[in-house]
Amino acid sequence: MTRMPEPLLEVRGLKKYFEIRKGFLMRTVGWVKAVDGVDLAGYPLETLGLVGESGCGKTTVGLCIARLYEMTSGKIYFQGADLTSLAGKRLRAMRRNIQIVFQDPQSSLDPRMTIKRSVGAPLAIHGLAKGRALEERVADLLRMVGLDPQHMNRYPHEFSGGQRQRIGIARALALSPKLLILDEPTSALDVSVQSQILNLLRDLQQRLRLSYLFISHDLGVVRYMSSRIAVMYLGKIVELAPSEDLFCMPLHPYTQALLSSIPSTNPAHRAMGVTLEGDIPSPANPPSGCRFHTRCTYARAECAKFEPALQDAGAGRYVACHFPLSDSR
Amino acid sequence: MGEKLLLQVENLHTYFYTLQGVIKAIDGVNLCVREGEILGLVGESGCGKSVTALSILGLVPSPPGRVEGGRILFEGEDLLAKTPAEMRSIRGSRIAMIFQEPMSSLNPVFRIGDQMIEVIKLHKKVSTGSARIQALEMLHEVRMPDPEAVLAKYPFQLSGGMLQRVMIAMALSCEPSLLLADEPTTALDVTVQAQILNLMKDLIRKRNAAVLLITHALGVVAQTCDAVSVMYAGTAVESGSVESIFRSPAHPYTRGLMECIPDPSRKSGKLKIIPGTVPDPVNPPPGCRFHPRCYKATATCSQIRPDPVRVGPDHVVCCHYPEEG
Amino acid sequence: GRAAETTLVILIPSDVANLDPAFCMDNVEWRQTYVAYDRLVQYDGKSTKVKPMLAESWDISPDGKVYTFKLRRDVKFWDGTPLDANAVKFSFDRVQKMGKGPSEAFTVLSEVKVIDAHTVQMVLRHPFAPFLSCLATNGGGIVNPKVMREEKNGDLAHEYLSTHLMGSGPYKLKEWVRDQHIILEANPDYWGGKPKISTVVMKIVPEPGAQRMMLLRGEAHIAEGLLIEQIQKLRGEKGIVIVEDPSQYCCYVYINTQRKPLDNPKVRQALAYAVDYQGIIKSILQGCGTQMRGPIPAGMWGHSESVFQYQRDVAKAKQLLAEAAVKNLKLKILYSDRVPTWAQEVMILQANFRDIGVKLEPEMYAYATMRDKIDRGDFDLCMGVWMPDYADPYMFMTYWFDSRNFGLAGNRAFYSNPKVDALIRQAAVSSSQPEREKLYLDAQNIIVQDCPYVFLYQKNYLLPMRSNVKGFVYNPMLTNIYNLPDMWIE
């Protein structure tokens, strides 16, 4: 993999806490630390995968990057420009570069809008096209994602899940973004449809020279799509590595557990690897030290005390663990 | 694995009469579950897996649904011929069910203990005290941390994994001979899913209960089940042992499903897909339901519904042109 | 048994607000106060003449300005305080100091002098013929001066008297539960003898239908809130009698004489010619009323059969309108639901006026709002009713036509005719009845031609009661007031 010197997207120290309000006059009594210090860099034309269990903060990262959440702290640079400080008109203009495709094709399209209006909305909002021009542009977009433009006057419920997800992608492409955030774009779909969408996404990436931030909890899909993968646990990145390396040799115990929890589709390989005990702690009250130590099979006393930083482990790999796994263990 | 048939579903038809038309949610399903066996029921979303389970329990929401035909033989008795009272005595005690969403499947206004004890008392005819002891035992068995405390809690105070364990404990507390598990782990994370599946497998083996495990995750089936039935658009298209189905899927649909799973080794190429979309259940295509999407469909396929063909020991497929091993 | 039968139950449609005789101006309030306080003089039976009450006798000075009364010596207030000249002075001074509605009747009174314990002298500013009659009104009730113990912030005990009675009359207030009932009990030590009816219950029942049922079932003796139609239906019911007497309850229409084109007498006459008087009386009053002839109603002295009376004459009305060169006239008529028959009368007027090409638009307002509009002259036409407080044509002539009384005070047509002003002002100060009668007749003749009001009708007083209630006498000055001490139940 060739690394470009200049990252397209750079996230530094991103934190997003949600207030927990309680009691008299709704005073804030605590914070859900949904994202608690995330550093990431995405390079042009690559797909950066973001995996982790439900509730670990993946969506929050995505929405913060798209500036749909006000973040608590941290900086986001897009093409070297600081996104965090933008507001008003300049933010509006910047929004065109980063678009997002949501998990659930059903709820990401307004059931009361025709496809034409849904897909044309970004163009209309930005005043880019009107009337016939808009219609033609929408037709182009639909064709691009493999839908028949003749159907543009239909409503979402007249399409299947996979088709709806294509519509969502077409809408995200309407403003010709450079970066597409894909928030679990296939987890609501069946395997057979999932592969159609994945094919389409790879195809579009090449044709339109897009960069992806691909969020998913399905490791198989992420492995297929991404060049590099970041693994999140409870609001933090615990491991970041080129995708094949990660799968061949996970450095973080959590990554290892995650990989071995994927049920293999080969009935012959029934042996389960490391299974974890217990449930995921709440992000409102994360464990001290290494957040994973409560479930880690290798945890030692230090793990509960000190929080490991994300450290360079060589070969483009980073890991946040006091005792990274290695062959020597 | 015992050879005795525990549950046999023959040519089941369940329709929903909606404003838009008749939805033939189940239109000819055959299943059999042997004693002590875990049967996986797989298929795309909406193909009728849940409705099959509900039909077995006689809980198809009515209106608009109705079981229109077929037989459901459980330990030799036809469940469809039973009175509501008889069905009630079977439900929970001889056939139990675990539902998909643990959070919404438990009554939010009652404590976990109340709900478990109510069921145990009902079926085992014991006092509240001993029902409570049994509930505690069950929770212990599903490896619930601090079962005493859990009994006094409300559903919203527990995490998804814990609730799913409660559901399992509740379902197994009356020692049913058949457990219907409807996507018991889809709401859970992979790591927790693995825990739950392992646990379930252990418990069931211990109690020698048979399970109908409904899921659309092929990986779960491969890891947990003894036998598999594949459904497509309201019909059972293929069934057989896990090994034979995963090794040599005979139905083009099954085969398509297997091939769709992203293959890490062929990263650069395109993924295999099944063209087209699932048919509309109101106006399903005539003949083989899969024919509009099948690469080897012929005129026969669009006219005649294929009958089950045996392609191997325990391996039956409904296709005019089954794949060769 | 007997005890129960000495309770009289009167159904009334709404609660009363205030019981202070120096304050309250409404007949329904006088219903309670009138029997609680004694007056110097009282009306004599059905007639509007006065006879002695507290005053055994009186003298009037020749110039008609000084009245000297000799008081009875045996009268005591309920608490035992003797009723003497001081009490009389106190009561009249109080009314005047309060300066509320009832004081209007005594503006002419300049001073009350205590001559001795049982002689009191009243000095008028100018001769005022109806003065004795004024003394028989509710405002002339003698209040126990001890009430001043209850005075708060110099209110002359108004707050206390608003909810209490403190007099020497035949009935005392026993209980007043708001919106439920008012109970009066007989004063056993009354100087005029203990009344036969020991308890009077005024029960508040707003719904006429319910009142009727209670009356028919014998649970009540008198029902005040029934509509004419319902009363007519009761005729002939067993155990029910209907008291029917001519009254001086007048119903008329104010014409705003300041507005164009109503400032033209011809237009006003045209309106008066358009009205179907007999139709209104026949249908709305069910015949229980008579058309007014001039402003002074029949039954009041000063009424004259020679005064011109308008009758429906569409041709004449049209002709008058043509003469006034008025076309497509559109008028608004103000009314409220205070008087239940107004709505119907308005509709008849509307139909009548349509016949002469005048479009009438009804405007119904809450009573309070309506009165405000009347006061400001913000109307074209307006429905109205009037009842005299004391038996003198002054109650009509001065109030209705004196240009000093514009607005709600009485001259609601904003009518101003110097000739009429002169006549009625002269009549007011003259103490010779024949002279006054003459002056009033002249004034009436002018007024009828000027036509500032449409005089509709005088309604009969209708009161359904159980036939075992005896002794009730209706006095036209005392509508809604019962001569309780003279009544009994068989």
Next chain:
Amino acid sequence: MCPGAAARNYGLREMSPWMKDFLFTIRLVYRNTLAMAGIAIITCLVLVAVFAPLLAPYSPIDISLDERLSPPSASHILGTDEMGRDILSRVIYGARISIRIAVTVVTIGGAVGSILGATAGYLRGRMGSIIMRVMDMILAFPALVLCMVLAAALGPSLNNALLAIAFVQIPKYARLVHSQALSLREKQYVLAARSMAASTPWIIWHHILPGCLSPVLVLATMGMGEAILLAASLSFIGLGAQPPEPEWGAMVAMGRQYLMDHWWLATFPGLAILVVAVGFNILGDALRDILDPRLRR
């Protein structure tokens, strides 16, 4: 390229989707007996109102004092009122006013309430809670008094009474839409619109309000009957339609005085109100079923 959809919509394929959806709803309505009954009643009402001059045997306002309070007979099928007017004719003409009441009140109340509720629900925060507190205030206010005071302040006329009633209706719609908007704002398509830099009014107008339409529609149909009744109760205290306009509520109010001896005065206009209220109510009930996504799929 859309076989599923194609298969589902055989006959309707070439039609515009709006038309299809509409026809589908119509078909559902057609199949629903209750809805049909409601529609039949309301259609009758509308027809009666439109053709009132043709249908009414007499003028609704001409009085005839000789025929006061005559019971139902061949010449006056429903009898006459206290002014000798034909009750049938008045009931027929009354339909015009009642329709006006129902439509105005529901339109004004519904529109203002929906917009306020949608804004409050979408914005939440301080603005949202201020709006909802104001709505609470209006709701906490005794409705009849509010109407009376408003009508008295504006002057008594049918239009002012309507404004007052509409005003009182606002919080109901606002509350309904507010709760709906709270859930709609969490929908991903709203987030998507924000990611496309859509402004707040754009989102409210294009996503939130249309999303609240069907519950509002149900409430509105139910509200029509209620509006007629509320106008009637305003008539009881003398605000609302001015005589001799034949408004049902006013007729009932007047007839109340005659109820014991002349039952027909209040009964027939009362029945008319009943029928219309029932019509709108069952239509509302049926619409709720028809618009229910569970049944609609």
Next chain:
Amino acid sequence: MNMLTFVSRRLVAMVPVLLGVTILTFLLSHVIPGDPARLLVGQKASDEVVKRMREELGLNDPLHIQYWNYLKQLLRGDLGMSIRNRRPVVQDLAERFPASFELTFVSLLICVIIAIPLGILTAVRRNHVVDHVARVLALLGVSTPVFWWGLLLLLIFYFRLGWLPGPGRIDLAVPPPAGHTGLYILDSLLSRDWRALGSSLRHLVLPAFCLCYVYLAVMTRMVRSSMLEVLNLDYIRTARANGLPERAVIFRHALGNALVPTVTIVGLSFGELIGGAILTETIFAWPGLGSYMVDSVLFLDFPAIMGCTILVCLIYMAANLIVDIAYGFLDPQVRWG
């Protein structure tokens, strides 16, 4: 969040609403044309007298001063003097409120007692004959003017049959029970005055039924639809799958949850009814708040209008607060969450 902080939070949140209500009423009651001073002194009074009266009532001050004065009074718990009958408004309200409260409470009680079983029945037998009949009957209630039923009930049960007493709160011959609440039923129970209890109960029957009929439809429909909603939920399916008898499913598992929205409706109706039962009060000569309020408006009795409105708003809010607390008991998520 515990109950206490919850309640106090709600109480604090009421303050701005109440303040708004006072401003609104104050403004509204002052834009009505009409001069209370004139009404007060009687129609034959001269301008002089009226002017004095206006001054006395403070009607000549600028509006904001009048409001400020009012507010100051209000904080002292003084609602001013009624213009109409020169009594403290507080006293007037204190006399009417118990009557209204008693009537409203009893009629809502009857309503709930009928509506819940009826709602369950119609939900369980959805689209059967029972369902339709119940719906039409209930609809009759909402669509028919109250006075119709009122007079009819009186005519039958009082006039013709004589089973129940006529209008009023208690028989004239029966002294009202001793006690401080003004609620006759409660007072007579407390003082063991059985005669008063019997009489006041008998007087309550007709008006309470008349009033309750209006709300019956709304409440039945509410119970029905929330019942239908709940019966579709997953945990009901679970209960059935566990083989629980239908009775337990409906009454134990479904009803509790279905009652939550019903409680809301009851709370709202209470607030609405307490000042809104004008016609019923008129027909049954019930000395309640509704007719007092209408009279006040018609008489432009500002202090009384304001007093009523504030009282009714307070009751409305209190009813809502109680509803919220009831929510806590019905829904553990609120209690513990």
